[in-house]
Amino acid sequence: MTGEGTSGKKSESPAIAIAGLSLVFNTNDGPVQALSDIDLEVKRGEFVSFIGPSGCGKTTLLRVIADLEQPTGGSITVNGVSPEEARLARAYGYVFQAAALYPWRTIARNIALPLEIMGLTRADREKRVADNLALVDLAGFERKYPWQLSGGMQQRASIARALAVEPELLLMDEPFGALDEIVRDHLNEKLLRLWDRTQKTVVFVTHSIPEAVFLSTKIVVMSPRPGRVTDIIECGFPRHRSLDIRETPEFLAIAARVRAGLRAGHSYED
Amino acid sequence: MNRNRGHIQPWIALVGLIALFAMPLDSADPARLLVREGPAGWALVAVMAAAIIAAIRARRSLVAAGLLALAAHGGAAMAIGLLPSLAGHAGSGFWALVLTSWLLAWALVTELSEWPRRPGLPGLVLSLLIPFLFGLWLLILWQIVVVVFEVPFVLIPPPSAIGTRIASSLPILAADFRQTFLKAVVAGYAIGCGSGFLVAILVDRVSFLKRGLLPIGNLVSALPIVGIAPIMVMWFGFDWPSKAAVVVVSTFFPMLVNTVTGLSASQPISRDLMRTYASTYWQTLFKLRLPEAMPFVFNALKINSTLALIAAIVAEFFGTPIVGMGFRISTEVGRMNIDMVWAEIAVAALAGSAFYGVVALAERAATFWHPSFRT
Amino acid sequence: MTALAATPHPLPAKPKGKLVPVLVVTLALIALWYVGAYFMNATLARDAFLRAKKEPTASELLLATYAMDRPLLPAPHQIVAEIWKSTALTPVTSKKSLVYHSWITLSATLAGFLSGALLGLILAAAIVHVPSLDRSLMPWVIASQTIPIVAIAPMIVVVGYNLMNGQMGFSTDTSRFIAKALISTYLSFFPITVGLVKGLRSPDTILVDLMRTYSANRWQTFWKLRMPAALPFLFASMQVAIAISLVGAIVGELPTGASAGIGARLLAGSYYGQTVQIWSALIAASVLAALLVWMVSLGGTAVVKRMGLAR
Numbered sequence: 012m013t014g015e016g017t018s019g020k021k022s023e024s025p026a027i028a029i030a031g032l033s034l035v036f037n038t039n040d041g042p043v044q045a046l047s048d049i050d051l052e053v054k055r056g057e058f059v060s061f062i063g064p065s066g067c068g069k070t071t072l073l074r075v076i077a078d079l080e081q082p083t084g085g086s087i088t089v090n091g092v093s094p095e096e097a098r099l100a101r102a103y104g105y106v107f108q109a110a111a112l113y114p115w116r117t118i119a120r121n122i123a124l125p126l127e128i129m130g131l132t133r134a135d136r137e138k139r140v141a142d143n144l145a146l147v148d149l150a151g152f153e154r155k156y157p158w159q160l161s162g163g164m165q166q167r168a169s170i171a172r173a174l175a176v177e178p179e180l181l182l183m184d185e186p187f188g189a190l191d192e193i194v195r196d197h198l199n200e201k202l203l204r205l206w207d208r209t210q211k212t213v214v215f216v217t218h219s220i221p222e223a224v225f226l227s228t229k230i231v232v233m234s235p236r237p238g239r240v241t242d243i244i245e246c247g248f249p250r251h252r253s254l255d256i257r258e259t260p261e262f263l264a265i266a267a268r269v270r271a272g273l274r275a276g277h278s279y280e281d
Numbered sequence: 282m283n284r285n286r287g288h289i290q291p292w293i294a295l296v297g298l299i300a301l302f303a304m305p306l307d308s309a310d311p312a313r314l315l316v317r318e319g320p321a322g323w324a325l326v327a328v329m330a331a332a333i334i335a336a337i338r339a340r341r342s343l344v345a346a347g348l349l350a351l352a353a354h355g356g357a358a359m360a361i362g363l364l365p366s367l368a369g370h371a372g373s374g375f376w377a378l379v380l381t382s383w384l385l386a387w388a389l390v391t392e393l394s395e396w397p398r399r400p401g402l403p404g405l406v407l408s409l410l411i412p413f414l415f416g417l418w419l420l421i422l423w424q425i426v427v428v429v430f431e432v433p434f435v436l437i438p439p440p441s442a443i444g445t446r447i448a449s450s451l452p453i454l455a456a457d458f459r460q461t462f463l464k465a466v467v468a469g470y471a472i473g474c475g476s477g478f479l480v481a482i483l484v485d486r487v488s489f490l491k492r493g494l495l496p497i498g499n500l501v502s503a504l505p506i507v508g509i510a511p512i513m514v515m516w517f518g519f520d521w522p523s524k525a526a527v528v529v530v531s532t533f534f535p536m537l538v539n540t541v542t543g544l545s546a547s548q549p550i551s552r553d554l555m556r557t558y559a560s561t562y563w564q565t566l567f568k569l570r571l572p573e574a575m576p577f578v579f580n581a582l583k584i585n586s587t588l589a590l591i592a593a594i595v596a597e598f599f600g601t602p603i604v605g606m607g608f609r610i611s612t613e614v615g616r617m618n619i620d621m622v623w624a625e626i627a628v629a630a631l632a633g634s635a636f637y638g639v640v641a642l643a644e645r646a647a648t649f650w651h652p653s654f655r656t
Numbered sequence: 657m658t659a660l661a662a663t664p665h666p667l668p669a670k671p672k673g674k675l676v677p678v679l680v681v682t683l684a685l686i687a688l689w690y691v692g693a694y695f696m697n698a699t700l701a702r703d704a705f706l707r708a709k710k711e712p713t714a715s716e717l718l719l720a721t722y723a724m725d726r727p728l729l730p731a732p733h734q735i736v737a738e739i740w741k742s743t744a745l746t747p748v749t750s751k752k753s754l755v756y757h758s759w760i761t762l763s764a765t766l767a768g769f770l771s772g773a774l775l776g777l778i779l780a781a782a783i784v785h786v787p788s789l790d791r792s793l794m795p796w797v798i799a800s801q802t803i804p805i806v807a808i809a810p811m812i813v814v815v816g817y818n819l820m821n822g823q824m825g826f827s828t829d830t831s832r833f834i835a836k837a838l839i840s841t842y843l844s845f846f847p848i849t850v851g852l853v854k855g856l857r858s859p860d861t862i863l864v865d866l867m868r869t870y871s872a873n874r875w876q877t878f879w880k881l882r883m884p885a886a887l888p889f890l891f892a893s894m895q896v897a898i899a900i901s902l903v904g905a906i907v908g909e910l911p912t913g914a915s916a917g918i919g920a921r922l923l924a925g926s927y928y929g930q931t932v933q934i935w936s937a938l939i940a941a942s943v944l945a946a947l948l949v950w951m952v953s954l955g956g957t958a959v960v961k962r963m964g965l966a967r
């Protein structure tokens with residue numbers, strides 16, 4: 012666990028602490044139990060993945076952390092405060108499943124959007140936009156509009172937009188779900204290097220087992236109806252790692268455990 | 282689909298050409314043939330024959346199109362030139378001339394329509410040329426029919442008379458335009474659209490009001506609001522403010538309804554994004570919801586550009602001072618000066634399409650990002 | 657805390673209805689109307705009292721503003737009373753009956769609308785099938801949407817009326833009727849053509865290709881694919897068309913010195929300052945418009961439902 016030492020300088024509360032959390036949606040077809048009795052702690056500097064079949068509440072859990080949904084039971088803190096306070100303090104950056112770039116803004120102005128809202132000066136904005144565009148390999152595309160870019164480039168722009176806020180915590184909901192395998196591998200490596208360098212905490216939703224195992228220090232396996240956590244798996248790969256580790260026995264062992272956990276969750280059905 | 286059927290128009294035109302050759306132009310004078318009208322007649326017959334052959338044999342060629350254009354419009358010019366001497370007693374040869382020219386024009390339009398649509402200036406010119414030809418031939422046939430059949434002037438004046446009238450009445454037309462368009466329409470449109478927009482933003486904040494006003498606004502948008510004109514005349518007097526008031530009421534509701542709809546058009550994911558930034562109401566409004574509403578706002582602006590002109594003109598039918606497009610139309614109709622009415626209608630049509638065009642251009646500039654405009 | 661999640665949650669709130677807000681807003685508008693009526697009529701009412709050399713009390717003045725003969729703005733109940741008097745209490749054949757006038761306008765509207773729709777259908781089918789028409793005529797049809805066509809109404813009425821009444825020997829009423837219907841035809845056929853062309857073109861290429869794999873002819877493709885696909889578009893444009901048809905018929909009643917029809921009532925009311933009459937004619941026109949649009953939209957919903965397109 013290489014991530015632990017980093018929080019030494021700030022001996023504060025964990026990045027995310029969730030206890031007994033549940034959430035029920037009231038729908039037209041009656042209540043839907045989206046999350047049930049979730050307990051989870053994410054330490055600062057960790058890279059945590061939520062994995063599970065679709066509909067198991069991964070997105071919902073992430074949205075609760077981001078104060079986009081209100082839990083109906085249990086407790087949750089983000090950076091030691093309530094999710095709402097964390098949101099108002101702009102403590103996190105959120106990357107949605109879709110790029111959600113505004114079509115009337117250029118790429119540069121899309122990335123500047125949160126900065127405008129936070130009231131940064133123009134000079135600051137321009138610097139951060141340039142830095143983060145370079146970080147996701149989009150330098151030179153400042154003046155393009157989102158619809159002139161490919162899906163992978165759009166998603167990279169949306170990551171740059173989340174990073175521009177310079178948050179300690181990065182929440183990502185299947186950011187690479189719609190991309191092809193090769194682009195995805197490439198972005199996975201980039202993300203990992205970024206995390207390694209900046210010591211951010213990352214919460215990452217995926218339904219790809221290799222992606223989860225490759226990226227994470229901790230994998231949260233979830234299962235549906237009701238959405239709950241069935242297993243939490245620690246992976247001890249070095250912070251510096253390349254795609255090659257996917258061939259190693261350790262990697263395959265963890266992947267097998269994740270798969271077993273997913274299957275166990277499924278056996279509850281029918 | 283690769284239908285390469287030959288066209289029938291040139292073949293009929295060939296028959297027409299033969300008839301034109303043999304039959305008299307003047308029903309009162311059997312000896313009056315086109316070919317006896319001097320070299321121009323012979324030249325026309327020759328060009329027409331060439332055009333017909335070109336149209337039958339060569340497809341999609343510039344030469345064929347050029348010949349067709351020359352023959353069709355030469356024929357039209359000849360027919361219109363002959364008009365004064367034939368009014369009331371045109372013969373079968375004259376009709377053959379008109380028919381042949383018209384068929385050639387039709388063949389030309391068909392030919393041009395089959396040219397591949399090209400981007401850029403040539404494509405634009407072509408796409409304007411085709412409807413232009415259609416409109417031109419409407420005027421040509423109108424002129425010929427009205428003159429030859431001696432249709433009473435009060436019924437339908439020939440286009441030439443309307444053109445003369447426009448040229449000779451420019452000051453009156455300009456004064457009417459100023460009164461109706463520059464004063465009533467512009468003022469009413471600005472106030473109506475502006476207030477509809479602002480009220481929509483206020484209403485949008487109160488869900489209850491929104492749910493109550495939206496159906497009412499939708500209903501009112503379908504009502505014949507111009508009917509309030511007599512009331513507005515009572516309230517605001519005979520001059521342009523009462524017309525502007527009708528315009529205000531007519532344009533208010535479409536703008537209200539469209540803006541309210543547009544303000545709810547933003548995607549949930551975009552609103553969530555703004556929430557993760559802890560953005561304030563006004564920041565979300567200006568950075569997300571208003572841009573997202575712009576296509577709807579422009580839709581209302583376009584609808585209203587036409588509505589405003591209709592409202593102002595119809596309102597003037599209920600009474601005005603002695604100037605204004607609607608006033609002119611209703612009084613000149615009463616005096617049977619139908620050419621003046623047509624002149625006024627031409628101005629109204631021009632004003633209406635120019636107004637719409639300006640709004641549409643502004644829309645293109647403001648919502649270039651919308652899928653319907655992306656290139 | 658976890659217990660909270662276990663407790664059964666109240667059933668989901670129904671999607672918020674529109675009825676209550678609409679009623680409340682309508683009531684508020686009516687209340688506003690009363691307030692407005694007081695302020696607009698107060699001067700006139702006070703003048704009347706002064707002429708009668710009386711000093712009105714506040715409540716006398718208030719009541720007077722709601723009971724004037726020719727108010728600047730009649731109170732809603734005055735309009736309702738007038739409508740009641742001129743519909744329920746007057747035989748429909750009488751020239752004072754609002755039903756009679758409404759029917760005069762409605763019949764011309766419907767006749768014009770139907771012929772406009774038929775014309776639009778024919779033209780749209782032609783435009784879809786003949787490329788040269790598409791490129792020569794269609795731009796004019798589209799452009800005509802942007803011009804105030806209603807401006808020609810007086811001319812059609814006067815000229816058409818004179819032609820039919822004078823030259824063709826139709827009776828006055830028939831001539832007026834035809835002239836108005838002509839305007840409505842003209843006004844309604846443009847939006848219907850545009851909407852239908854859009855609708856007939858709406859089927860995806862693969863659906864058209866499917867018909868081609870069956871080697872269906874144009875007629876079959878038209879009736880089995882294009883027309884059904886165009887129906888929602890047709891009904892949407894018919895809503896616009898019928899509303900504008902009514903406007904056309906009303907405007908058509910202004911110039912000929914017609915004595916019957918909603919337009920004629922509006923004009924007569926404005927000549928004699930009979931504001932209550934104007935307002936009741938206006939309400940009648942609005943009710944007609946609402947009913948017509950509503951019926952078209954009902955038809956549209958029914959068709960769309962039968963085609964299983966409703967969501």
Ligand SMILES: Nc1ncnc2c1ncn2[C@@H]1O[C@H](COP(=O)(O)OP(=O)(O)O)[C@@H](O)[C@H]1O
Pocket residue numbers: 036037038043044045063064065066067068069070071072238
């Ligand atoms: N806004 C909502 N209203 C009602 N039900 C919802 C809502 N959002 C999600 N759900 C339900 O909650 C469950 C979990 O959804 P979600 O978190 O999106 O799953 P995942 O992201 O793992 O695919 C699903 O059954 C889904 O239908």
Ligand SMILES: [Mg+2]
Pocket residue numbers: 069070071
């Ligand atoms: Mg999800």
